[in-house]
Amino acid sequence: MGQFDGKTALVTGATSGIGLAAARRLAAEGAHVFVTGRRQDVLDEAVAALGGQATGVRADVANLDDLDRVVAAISARGAGLDILFANAGGGEFAALSDVTWQHYADTFNTNVGGTLFTVQKALPLLNRGASVILTSSNIDVKGAGSFSVYAASKAALRSFARSWAAELVGQGIRVNAIAPGPIETPGLSGLAGDPAEAEQLLKGLAAGVPMNRLGKPDEIADAVLFLASDASSFMTGAEIYVDGGASQI
Known part of the structure; x- marks a missing residue:
């Protein structure tokens, strides 16, 4: 018996790294996990690795039509959604003098817009007691040369976690963030x-x-499982730093 038997989870950006590690752990604990990725071939490999506990939906979180297809697939299963790990995101280095509108737009459309509309569109499916987890970064409280746009996008996610936690607490939905440091x-x-x-x-x-x-992806997945489970039942609006002490020491 796994701690998430009978539960349904969604992990975005789940074809490698943190997302794949989290999806693997959730599936091993009994959850049926919907996973997304932008490349069908890599998504298929991830689903095969996860076994019968996973359903893959090709999606770019910056594309609203793609998000609609993800939500439709989860809805068709008829069990709602208990765990939402909004993990998809990315960024590139760019010094302030080199930042272009496209660099800014790509980063914010994926990291901020993608997270916002993933959660918004999944909201009608979230069961009472559901856990929403956002992937922030320890850079949201640090300065980093040539990484300012990415850092700002992650700070926005930290703000989302607080505001959404306040908004959804009456529905029994918890919202927290994980702030990884540099992960392999x-x-x-x-x-x-x-x-x-x-x-x-x-x-x-x-x-x-x-x-x-x-850090290792599995070390972040451990924190995801904690926030997804009843072990964190008195936590909402929080951010957990999993960064080897980089933001604290």
């Missing part, structure tokens, strides 16, 4: 231009963590 994922390595630059980037990021290492 394909997305993090992808910020660099080539493998040599990626190695330098990861070493530099690890050196800035008090624990002197990068």
